[in-house]
Structure formats: C-alpha cells, structure tokens
Amino acid sequence: MRLSLSVLALASALAAPATAQEVFPAKLAGHAYLPALSLVEPPADAPRDAWISGKFTNGARVEQAMSVEGNTGKGYGNHGTGISLPFIGQPVQGMSGFAMTRAEDGSFYTLTDNGFGSKRNSPDAMLFFHRMAPDYETGTVERRETVFLSDPDHKVPFRIAYEGTESRYLTGADFDTESIQVLDGEVWIGDEFGPYIIRAGLDGVVKEVFATELDGKELHGPDTYSVFVPAEAGTDFQVQRSGGYEGMALQPGTNLLWAMLEKPILIEGGETEGPFLRVIAFDPKAGEWTGESVKFQLAEGATAIGDFNFIDETRALVIERDNGEGDMAMACAEGATETAECYPNPAKVKNIVLVDMSQTDDEGFIRRIGSIDLLNIADPDAKALDGMGAGGDHFSFPFFTIEDVIAVDETHILVANDNNLPFSGGRVPGEAAHNEFILLEVPELLAAK
Incomplete structure (x- = not known):
C-alpha cells in the first residue's frame, strides 16, 4: 500500500510553527571543483548552429567566438569574469540539481x-544532464557521461528551436531545466518556463510533458507558450519569471515527486500571495497531479530556493537563498561608486534547511526542523582548496545561485553551485566562479527530528 503525506502526517495541532528551527554546525569534509570553462562537444547529428553557443547573449547576434567578455551586471559590481562568449561547443556550467538516486557506479546525476x-x-544552448563524480583527494570532478535531451517523437506541445531538424535536440529557448530525479530507469525533470515536468529516458529522449496544476487549475509562467503579450501578472500567468521548479524531490516509499516553485506565486493584481513557496505533488506512475500541496515558509531575507531532496520518507533538505553574491568580508563600503574590488550585494542568506513534510500547521506550512548556514562553515582540517575559500578555520559558500544538495550518508551532505557561466563570480571580483562541490559533515542536522 502506498503511503501518502496525509497518512504520514501528524496532527496539525502538534506541529511546530513553520519558522521555528535550530541552527546546527557544519564542517567542511571535502572540496572539489569543475573548472568554470568546461565545454562539451555537441552530438554529431546536432545542427551546426549548436557548435557555437551563446551567440545571442549580447543583445544582438555575435558570431566571433570568445569575443565578448561575461559581466556580472550593474547590481553585482559590473565585474568582468575573464571568460568570453560565444563558446566553441556547449558549456557544462550551471549544476542545477542532484537526483536522489545515484548511478550504478556511485556517480551523481546532475543537471x-x-x-x-x-x-x-x-x-x-543545448539541454543535457550528466553523471559526475567528485574526488576530494585530488580536488577534481570527473564528468563520466553527458546525455542530451531531444524530442524526436514530437512530445513537446509547442514549436521548439530546432523544430525542422531530424534530431530535434532541445535548447534553452524551449525549457529551463532546473531539477532532476531518476526513477525506474527514467529521468524526471522540473522546468521553470511552463512550469512543466518532463519525463524522458536515460537516453534523453522525451516521452511526456506535463503542465502544472494547483487546486484544480493550470498554472502558467510568463514564458509558457500559450501566454501572449500583453499579459497580466496574476491573471494570465501566476508563476514568476524564473520562478518555476527549481527543486523537485522524490519521496521514498511513495515515489511521488514533490515539485517546489522557486519563487512565490502571483495573485490577481500582480502581487505575491506571501513570502512562501508552493510544493505540489505529482504521481509519476499515474502521470497526474495528486491534488496535494503544502507550503514552504521562506526565512527573513530569503528570496528563492535552489534544490530540494528527501533524506527519508518525510524529512527533506531545501536550499534557501537570497540574491547576494560574494563574501561579506569583501563587501563594498556604503555608497561606494568604485566596485571593481568589492561586492556591492554580498551574500547574506545561504541556508540548507531540514523540513518535515509530514508536519503541517493549520495553514499548510511544513515544519522547519533546523538549518545550517553555508556562510559559516568550520574548516579545522583545512579542506578548502587554494583560491577558493582556503585560509583559517572558516569556510564560506557565498555564491548567487547554490542549486544542488543531497544526503550522502547519515552524517554528510553534498552541496554544489550553479556558476551561471560566464556571468557570476562569488570568490574573487573579476573572476568567473567555478562549479564547486563541497562535502559537509552535518550529523546533528541529519539526526534532527
């Protein structure tokens, strides 16, 4: 018999307040990275267009490879990143989710x-997922496989960028793939544009695309193919731009997918319904939404989430973050006009939160059990790599988008960032961020109930 959250749930009256939690310590146990400028060749049958990627990031077409330097933007100091577009090949950058199920060789599925x-x-920009294996002895990350997403059977319900090709590979103009799970030999991917859930084979071939339903109504984002300008926020679309499924967790015991929106939903008039996120249940076996949903309360200062994975049948980890980037120790002075050597919008809220999905209050908010602060990690054993937070016994993970978390064992979790190549820094002003994988020892957090 399949258990559901309603069966597992404790009485609401016994549930702790949604924002009550304890802050636990974290210790750096391993550090590895994939270099920022990591590229992969497109498949042999991909369009020639895919061999030079990033041609449209400068406002108009740019054909000359490596001719336009990436920049963090005005709000982040206008720092150049030292890496230029367009790329020859496809950038591996942007680790945007870990699947709870590992590959047979122990490597991690990531997106x-x-x-x-x-x-x-x-x-x-082609869409793909990988099998990756961090090695903390060498400080490197091995990319063991890359699988490109394609739609040869015309399952995508709208015109794709490579519509007229035989291979029909998917691109970033079709979906914004941000979360991944592997179940029974298939890949399930959460998208931000629709938002959609995509079902595909381990070969990357799309089998089905599911639109989102909440409370019996279909949800749309401003980039959904059926939304046209002019469109009214809260009426024509309810999901914010870049506010779709940043996290999608696979629940052990039920095999339900719990898809968490990255940002609060918009209501009529264009305002958000509150500083919380919707988490909606999807049944992969039935291929339909169950009608169940809960709410995740954001902490003060947090604006979005980055990833979401269960550690047992009811408890799960959520990355909670603000939009800041860079260590507070390198923050710009108030009112500074010269920002080349500092961060005008440093990181302040970067948490891993442990929640209990079976405990909800009267308003449907899930219980926050506890958290760790990714800006305050102990490093007594000097595990941090040189040039990436090494020095002293303190380590910080001050990236704009931290989008990967998974439990490795009973005492450790693995966390990684999306480096937004070539538009984010985070470690050193003027240098592109690498894809860092950090192993954290957090026994108290994982044991908390």
Missing part, C-alpha cells in the same frame, strides 16, 4: 540549466 539565463538568449 545543466537552460544555458545563459533566459528563453530569449539561449536558443543555441
């Missing part, structure tokens, strides 16, 4: 996002 940040600028 690259839509490419360069938006539907408009990513039509030549």
Whole structure:
C-alpha cells in the first residue's frame, strides 16, 4: 500500500510553527571543483548552429567566438569574469540539481540549466544532464557521461528551436531545466518556463510533458507558450519569471515527486500571495497531479530556493537563498561608486534547511526542523582548496545561485553551485566562479527530528 503525506502526517495541532528551527554546525569534509570553462562537444547529428553557443547573449547576434567578455551586471559590481562568449561547443556550467538516486557506479546525476539565463538568449544552448563524480583527494570532478535531451517523437506541445531538424535536440529557448530525479530507469525533470515536468529516458529522449496544476487549475509562467503579450501578472500567468521548479524531490516509499516553485506565486493584481513557496505533488506512475500541496515558509531575507531532496520518507533538505553574491568580508563600503574590488550585494542568506513534510500547521506550512548556514562553515582540517575559500578555520559558500544538495550518508551532505557561466563570480571580483562541490559533515542536522 502506498503511503501518502496525509497518512504520514501528524496532527496539525502538534506541529511546530513553520519558522521555528535550530541552527546546527557544519564542517567542511571535502572540496572539489569543475573548472568554470568546461565545454562539451555537441552530438554529431546536432545542427551546426549548436557548435557555437551563446551567440545571442549580447543583445544582438555575435558570431566571433570568445569575443565578448561575461559581466556580472550593474547590481553585482559590473565585474568582468575573464571568460568570453560565444563558446566553441556547449558549456557544462550551471549544476542545477542532484537526483536522489545515484548511478550504478556511485556517480551523481546532475543537471545543466537552460544555458545563459533566459528563453530569449539561449536558443543555441543545448539541454543535457550528466553523471559526475567528485574526488576530494585530488580536488577534481570527473564528468563520466553527458546525455542530451531531444524530442524526436514530437512530445513537446509547442514549436521548439530546432523544430525542422531530424534530431530535434532541445535548447534553452524551449525549457529551463532546473531539477532532476531518476526513477525506474527514467529521468524526471522540473522546468521553470511552463512550469512543466518532463519525463524522458536515460537516453534523453522525451516521452511526456506535463503542465502544472494547483487546486484544480493550470498554472502558467510568463514564458509558457500559450501566454501572449500583453499579459497580466496574476491573471494570465501566476508563476514568476524564473520562478518555476527549481527543486523537485522524490519521496521514498511513495515515489511521488514533490515539485517546489522557486519563487512565490502571483495573485490577481500582480502581487505575491506571501513570502512562501508552493510544493505540489505529482504521481509519476499515474502521470497526474495528486491534488496535494503544502507550503514552504521562506526565512527573513530569503528570496528563492535552489534544490530540494528527501533524506527519508518525510524529512527533506531545501536550499534557501537570497540574491547576494560574494563574501561579506569583501563587501563594498556604503555608497561606494568604485566596485571593481568589492561586492556591492554580498551574500547574506545561504541556508540548507531540514523540513518535515509530514508536519503541517493549520495553514499548510511544513515544519522547519533546523538549518545550517553555508556562510559559516568550520574548516579545522583545512579542506578548502587554494583560491577558493582556503585560509583559517572558516569556510564560506557565498555564491548567487547554490542549486544542488543531497544526503550522502547519515552524517554528510553534498552541496554544489550553479556558476551561471560566464556571468557570476562569488570568490574573487573579476573572476568567473567555478562549479564547486563541497562535502559537509552535518550529523546533528541529519539526526534532527
């Protein structure tokens, strides 16, 4: 008999308040990275267009490879990142989710996002997922396999960027793939544009695409194919841009997918319904939404989530973050006009939160059990790599988008960032962020109930 959250749930009256929690310590146990400028060749049958990627990130077409340096943007100091577009090949960058189920060789399934940040600028950015294995002895990450997503059977319900090709590979103009799970030999991917849930084989071939339903109504984002300008926020679309499924957790025992929106839903008039996120249940076996949903309360200062994975039948880890980037120790002075050597919007809220999905209050908020602070990690054993937070006994993970978390064993979790190549820094002003994988020892957090 399949258990559901309603069966597992404790009485609401016994549930703790949604925001009550304890902060637990974290210790760095391992550190590895994939270099920022890591590229992969497109498949042999991909369109020639895919061999030069990032041609549309500068506002107009740019054909000359490696001719336009990436920049963090005005809000982040206008730092150049030292890496230039367009790329020869496809960037591996942007680790945007870990699957709870590992591959047979022990490597982790992880996902690259839509490419360069938006539907408009990513039509030549191919979509793919990987098997990756961090090695903490060498400080390196091995990419063991890359699988490209394609739609040869015309399962996608709208025109794709490579519509007229035989191979029909998917790109960042089609979906913004941000979360991944593997179940019974199939891949399930959460998308931000629709938002959609995509069912595909381990070969990357799409089998089905499911639109989102909440409370019996279909939810749309501003980039959904059926939404046209002019469109009214809260009426024509309810999901914010880049606010779809950043996290999607596979629940052990039920095999339900719990898809968490990255940002609060919009209501009529364009305002958000509150500082919380919807978490909606999907049944992969039945291929339909169950009608169950709960709410995740954001902490003060947090604006979004980055990933979401269960550690047992009811408890799960959530990455909670603000939009800041860079260590507070390198923050710009108030009112500073010269920002080349500092961060004007440093990281302040970067948490891993443990929640109990079986405990909800009267308003449907799940219980926050406890958290760790990714900006305050102990490093007494000097595990941090040189140039990436090494020095002293303190380690910080101050990246704009931290989008991967998974439990490794009873005492450790693995966390990784999306480096938004080539538009994010985080470690050193003027340098592109690498894809860092950190192993954290957090026994108290994982044992908390």
